[in-house]
Amino acid sequence: MRRSSNRKSSAAAGSGSTKAASKEFEKIDHLFNVYADKSSAIIDPEGIEQLCSSLEVDYTDVRILMLAWKMKAQKQGFFTLEEWRTGLKALRADSISKLKKALPELVKEVSRPTDFLDFYSYAFRYCLTEDKQKCIDIESACQLLSLVLGTQFGPQVDKFTEYLKSQSEYKVMNMDQWMGFYRFCNEIPFPSLENYDSDLAWPLILDNFVEWFRENQK
Amino acid sequence: MSGQSKKKPFKIEAYKHRVEVDPKYADRTWAVIEHAINEIYNHNASGLSFEELYRNAYNMVLYKFGERQYNGLVSTVTRHLRDMGKAIESAQGSFLDELNRKWSDHTKSMQMIRDVLMYMDRTYIPTNHKTPVYELGLNLWRDHIIHSAKIQTRLVDMLLEQIHRERMGEVINRGLMRSVTKMLTELGSSVYQEVFEKSFLDVSASFYSGESQQYIEVYNCSNYLRMAEKRINEEVERVSHYLDSKTEPKITAVVEKELVETHMHRLVHMENSGLIPMLVSNMYEDLNCMYNLFKRVPSGLNLIKDVMASHLKETGKQLVTDPDRLKDPVDFIQRLLDMREKYNEIITKSFHNDKAFQNALNASFEYFININNRSPEFISLFVDDALRKGVKGASDDDVDQVLDRVLVLFRYLQEKDVFEKYYKQHLAKRLLSAKSVSEEAERGMILKLKTECGYQFTSKLEGMFNDIKTSQDTMLGFYNSPYGNDMADMPAITVQILTTGSWPTQNINTCILPAEIVIVCEKFKAYYLGTHNGRRLTWQTNMGHADLKATFGKGQKHELNVSTYQMCVLMLFNSADRLTYREIEQATDIPGPDLKRCLQSLACVRGKNVLRKEPMSRDISEDDAFLFNDKFTSKLVKVKIGTVVAQKETEPEKMETRQRVEEDRKPQIEAAIVRVMKSRRVLDHNSIVTEVTNQLQARFLPNPVVIKKRIESLIEREFLERDKADRRLYRYMA
Numbered sequence: 001m002r003r004s005s006n007r008k009s010s011a012a013a014g015s016g017s018t019k020a021a022s023k024e025f026e027k028i029d030h031l032f033n034v035y036a037d038k039s040s041a042i043i044d045p046e047g048i049e050q051l052c053s054s055l056e057v058d059y060t061d062v063r064i065l066m067l068a069w070k071m072k073a074q075k076q077g078f079f080t081l082e083e084w085r086t087g088l089k090a091l092r093a094d095s096i097s098k099l100k101k102a103l104p105e106l107v108k109e110v111s112r113p114t115d116f117l118d119f120y121s122y123a124f125r126y127c128l129t130e131d132k133q134k135c136i137d138i139e140s141a142c143q144l145l146s147l148v149l150g151t152q153f154g155p156q157v158d159k160f161t162e163y164l165k166s167q168s169e170y171k172v173m174n175m176d177q178w179m180g181f182y183r184f185c186n187e188i189p190f191p192s193l194e195n196y197d198s199d200l201a202w203p204l205i206l207d208n209f210v211e212w213f214r215e216n217q218k
Numbered sequence: 219m220s221g222q223s224k225k226k227p228f229k230i231e232a233y234k235h236r237v238e239v240d241p242k243y244a245d246r247t248w249a250v251i252e253h254a255i256n257e258i259y260n261h262n263a264s265g266l267s268f269e270e271l272y273r274n275a276y277n278m279v280l281y282k283f284g285e286r287q288y289n290g291l292v293s294t295v296t297r298h299l300r301d302m303g304k305a306i307e308s309a310q311g312s313f314l315d316e317l318n319r320k321w322s323d324h325t326k327s328m329q330m331i332r333d334v335l336m337y338m339d340r341t342y343i344p345t346n347h348k349t350p351v352y353e354l355g356l357n358l359w360r361d362h363i364i365h366s367a368k369i370q371t372r373l374v375d376m377l378l379e380q381i382h383r384e385r386m387g388e389v390i391n392r393g394l395m396r397s398v399t400k401m402l403t404e405l406g407s408s409v410y411q412e413v414f415e416k417s418f419l420d421v422s423a424s425f426y427s428g429e430s431q432q433y434i435e436v437y438n439c440s441n442y443l444r445m446a447e448k449r450i451n452e453e454v455e456r457v458s459h460y461l462d463s464k465t466e467p468k469i470t471a472v473v474e475k476e477l478v479e480t481h482m483h484r485l486v487h488m489e490n491s492g493l494i495p496m497l498v499s500n501m502y503e504d505l506n507c508m509y510n511l512f513k514r515v516p517s518g519l520n521l522i523k524d525v526m527a528s529h530l531k532e533t534g535k536q537l538v539t540d541p542d543r544l545k546d547p548v549d550f551i552q553r554l555l556d557m558r559e560k561y562n563e564i565i566t567k568s569f570h571n572d573k574a575f576q577n578a579l580n581a582s583f584e585y586f587i588n589i590n591n592r593s594p595e596f597i598s599l600f601v602d603d604a605l606r607k608g609v610k611g612a613s614d615d616d617v618d619q620v621l622d623r624v625l626v627l628f629r630y631l632q633e634k635d636v637f638e639k640y641y642k643q644h645l646a647k648r649l650l651s652a653k654s655v656s657e658e659a660e661r662g663m664i665l666k667l668k669t670e671c672g673y674q675f676t677s678k679l680e681g682m683f684n685d686i687k688t689s690q691d692t693m694l695g696f697y698n699s700p701y702g703n704d705m706a707d708m709p710a711i712t713v714q715i716l717t718t719g720s721w722p723t724q725n726i727n728t729c730i731l732p733a734e735i736v737i738v739c740e741k742f743k744a745y746y747l748g749t750h751n752g753r754r755l756t757w758q759t760n761m762g763h764a765d766l767k768a769t770f771g772k773g774q775k776h777e778l779n780v781s782t783y784q785m786c787v788l789m790l791f792n793s794a795d796r797l798t799y800r801e802i803e804q805a806t807d808i809p810g811p812d813l814k815r816c817l818q819s820l821a822c823v824r825g826k827n828v829l830r831k832e833p834m835s836r837d838i839s840e841d842d843a844f845l846f847n848d849k850f851t852s853k854l855v856k857v858k859i860g861t862v863v864a865q866k867e868t869e870p871e872k873m874e875t876r877q878r879v880e881e882d883r884k885p886q887i888e889a890a891i892v893r894v895m896k897s898r899r900v901l902d903h904n905s906i907v908t909e910v911t912n913q914l915q916a917r918f919l920p921n922p923v924v925i926k927k928r929i930e931s932l933i934e935r936e937f938l939e940r941d942k943a944d945r946r947l948y949r950y951m952a
Contacts, residue, residue, distance in 0.1 A: 134934065
């Protein structure tokens, strides 16, 4: 188990801050070890579950995803030490209570448009479990959409997921379509869909969605 | 002689002789002239001396009495004109005549007067900016005669009355009319126009308006058109005879408007005699008449063209969607060709080969030929039929002509790549069954297609021809080789080696061939692979044919010409009299649908039933049994049972072909997208669609939805990306 003391050698000047820094990491690392698997030195799904109950947040809550984003976690369901450090340092939390308090701030931060865009695309990438995978299956995509956009664009998400589940042409969704939907929510008024023009560069899946939606309106 | 005196310069003094101008001189002189004028007007000029009069007039001007003379002229002439006017007014039946005569008198008199007063005309008048004598005479006539209330109205009325009579068929005095109108023109074009022409045009307009209303109710279209033509010609002739030539365009415009333009639509759409019946019955002359007339009015020709085009589209659409017509593809195409020929004739004979009409014809054909998505297949079948049997009794040139006409239809196709697929299939069948009438005709057709569509289109077709030729050489080689030269007791084999990729082959499993055949096949294969290293041969058992010698019950011998599958089935009966469907299926491994078709042609067709089926039903079921038909008879020694003729595809086959076409299109669309993006780098969606469509339209019309899908696929594969700043644009990723 790596200790933050290894880091001391890299910091030449500002030893004072390093000391404080290493102290900070000390606590963070300690917290890490509470949840990490002893043999792999990584927090695995089980560990995350425990973390969630400590934070009194549901496993499927979007805030966990936000936390993962803050950590820039690469693999869904796992947090490495590096990632843990990145996230908690950015949140200035080194204990469960501080972490809990940091969550609302995090939510606010994510809702800022520029950050949200990053978070939104991150959410998609996070679900790509296999190495060369570029798409996620429709079921998962629907769930993810509700999770991530449900509060902000509820009606659109509901309708879109309804459509996705009813059609059989698309079995997976790719990044382009994912991002396209967010743009759609932002630019097209719902439910009027007034200025939607299928001759523009909207992904085909959205053209089909609009057509389906308009058909069902009648 | 004086002595010394001052020398005075020599001076010539002006002649100081004062001419005493007798105040009465002017009166006297003028009286002479006035008297002369009167005499002239009274037709009494012969007694006058020109020389004397001229001298007097000259003197008047010389002694500064020009003004007196001029004014006197005016009043004298005016006086005479007044008298003339009265005479004209009181004329009874011969008003115009009288007017004309007086005019004649007046002009003659004015000429004489002008001659007499010529000196004044040349000196006093210009200097004092007065109207010259003759012109003055005209103006006075105009003011006092023509513009006189009593005369003007009557004049115009008389003229118009005469014209009306002539229009109604009477003969009138054209010479007189000529003189009168000439008079008006001479008085000035504004006089002619104001006094006569305006009323003439107005009256003519109402005349023709009335006439057109009357005739449109009674006449049919052709008769009406001819009447209109006649009237226009009449008016032209009228103008040339007794009106000013400038009136011609104005009066023809009036007639055209009243007779033609007002009733244009009604004429064209007249039931039973309008444009469409004329087109249907090829009434060339009437159509020509209509064309010439309508050309004269704005939008006239457009009306004809549009009605013709929509009629064409309707008829064409009906033709291509009529289920009866679709049963016979060759007939279908023949009808289209006939239709095109018909309208070509009409446009040449009646519409002066007007380019706009040609274009309308082409646009209409393009519209409806593409409504039926089997058109490409049918055109190919038509060509197949022509190349197979030749056009009845036709020479090479005739066949050529027919193919040229078919090519015109081909040009209208939007889905040329579908045609290519079918043409390949049909050509393959023709080549393999050696059924073309003439290789020259085949090559000729391919050349035409090459000229139309480029090398790419036909390169594979040419490859097919080459394969056939090469195969012939290979066969010679085979029989001369050790593999092939001791085949005395074995079936004679002819192999066509097809290059995969050039031919429309399908992936099929080779069926189980009879043992005797297998031996021969293996021999050939060994020979071929011996001389061609690294190649792979696959027997296409669905495409061959065989000649079998068969002996029936009473010893009749026949030669059966059958397909490979049929051969496999029949050979089984060499060792069994009766076989069930399943046994045959197992023994030959022929795919189900093909086997059924094969058995049907062997057992259920009258005159070709070399097999008997139990039960004797029409359709093949998997529980049927088959027996060798001992009792088979035929008048012919050689019986043809093969089924390799190109036919209209069945529904499932059609779907399959269409699917393959769609699959083929995807890479073409992608290639086009990449080409466009490579050169443009960044482009918005609509522009890509437009450019790609332009690039591909020589082969087919790409579906915008499919284009979008391909773009997305390219994005996924990272050939393209969406522009980060403006998400409506696509960017090429180098």
